[in-house]
Amino acid sequence: MASEPRRTSQAMRERDVSLLELLDRILDKGVVIAGDVVISVADIDLIYLGVKVILTSVDTLEKHKARYALGMTTVVAPDADVQRARE
Amino acid sequence: MNTRPARVYLYAIVDSDFVLRAPVAGFAETPVTLLPVQTLAAVVSPIALEQLKDTAAAALVHERVVETLMAERRVLPVRFGAIFSSTATLTAALEDRHATLRADLERLDGLVEIGVRVLWDGAARRAAVTTVTPADAHDGPGAQYMRARMAEMTTDRQLKADATALSAAWAEYLAPHVVGLREQVLVTAEMPVNLACLVAQAGVQRLVDAIAQYPNQAADTRVVCTGPWPPYHFVTDAQGA
Numbered sequence: 001m002a003s004e005p006r007r008t009s010q011a012m013r014e015r016d017v018s019l020l021e022l023l024d025r026i027l028d029k030g031v032v033i034a035g036d037v038v039i040s041v042a043d044i045d046l047i048y049l050g051v052k053v054i055l056t057s058v059d060t061l062e063k064h065k066a067r068y069a070l071g072m073t074t075v076v077a078p079d080a081d082v083q084r085a086r087e
Numbered sequence: 088m089n090t091r092p093a094r095v096y097l098y099a100i101v102d103s104d105f106v107l108r109a110p111v112a113g114f115a116e117t118p119v120t121l122l123p124v125q126t127l128a129a130v131v132s133p134i135a136l137e138q139l140k141d142t143a144a145a146a147l148v149h150e151r152v153v154e155t156l157m158a159e160r161r162v163l164p165v166r167f168g169a170i171f172s173s174t175a176t177l178t179a180a181l182e183d184r185h186a187t188l189r190a191d192l193e194r195l196d197g198l199v200e201i202g203v204r205v206l207w208d209g210a211a212r213r214a215a216v217t218t219v220t221p222a223d224a225h226d227g228p229g230a231q232y233m234r235a236r237m238a239e240m241t242t243d244r245q246l247k248a249d250a251t252a253l254s255a256a257w258a259e260y261l262a263p264h265v266v267g268l269r270e271q272v273l274v275t276a277e278m279p280v281n282l283a284c285l286v287a288q289a290g291v292q293r294l295v296d297a298i299a300q301y302p303n304q305a306a307d308t309r310v311v312c313t314g315p316w317p318p319y320h321f322v323t324d325a326q327g328a
Contacts, residue, residue: 021202021313023146029319030166031188033097033180 093133095171098152100163100181100188103128111155114138114148122174124181127188130156131177134170153317161196163188164317191322198266199315201284201294205253207308209276216245247272250279253308257282260301264294269320279308283320291315
């Protein structure tokens with residue numbers, strides 16, 4: 001059967017961004033100015049676990065991502081997954 | 088009655104002539120203010136430590152403030168959780184690092200960060216690269232253990248090598264589109280590549296398009312791209328790197 005050359009990836013743009021993606025950045029990166037109050041973020045280990053889980057599949061990402069319009073999220077995935085995520 | 092003194096929370100560093108054209112809500116909806124320190128200004132608001140108990144909610148407040156300011160002018164994002172007992176201690180801390188912060192603010196002017204994560208099925212990948220050696224009938228329990236351990240280490244090395252090669256390929260492909268790049272390899276079993284790309288605001292769409300058109304994407308990988316973020320990964324760290 002003749003078919004168009006299959007693209008292995010396709011872009012899907014959204015306005016949502018994962019809260020865990022945000023936490024991954026702001027808890028570990030950015031300017032460090034040593035304050036004189038020390039706070040302990042006890043759940044920091046859970047955050048990476050969460051990132052792993054949330055990004056395991058596009059479906060999972062869709063279900064779990066926090067819907068805060070902080071920026072643009074683009075998911076590039078095999079065609080079937082993009083289709084499923086749009087449903 | 089809560090008699091604990093309010094402390095000062097630091098969100099970001101901006102130029103000293105930055106003007107807040109409209110109120111920007113910080114913790115407990117209290118508007119942030121600017122604290123001038125030489126040629127810079129600290130974006131601050133009062134905070135009670137109890138307001139940080141819900142880390143996720145507090146993180147969103149922090150990020151909203153930084154991104155609201157970033158939409159106006161250049162901003163240096165501060166790591167979450169910088170709290171000071173008074174404006175005097177904050178001022179002293181900023182004066183100590185003024186030269187570095189000033190240089191970072193200039194260097195990162197007009198630049199944003201795009202996150203690129205390449206993902207694969209960790210279990211499937213592991214199974215694919217694992218070589219099963221037939222057990223030797225003469226092996227005792229110790230030899231069997233050592234044989235299994237050696238196979239496990241070989242698999243770990245192969246996965247690391249595959250992830251490193253994948254990261255290098257992505258880095259080379261993206262290099263013409265970015266100003267800077269930070270790489271992490273095999274952050275988790277599911278995430279072989281984690282890239283932070285520094286790019287001019289005007290170049291974001293070109294970068295996203297390039298990512299979507301990556302020609303060598305393996306069928307068992309997918310890519311998640313997020314941003315634009317303030318350039319968290321590209322500020323000079325406390326050690327000067």
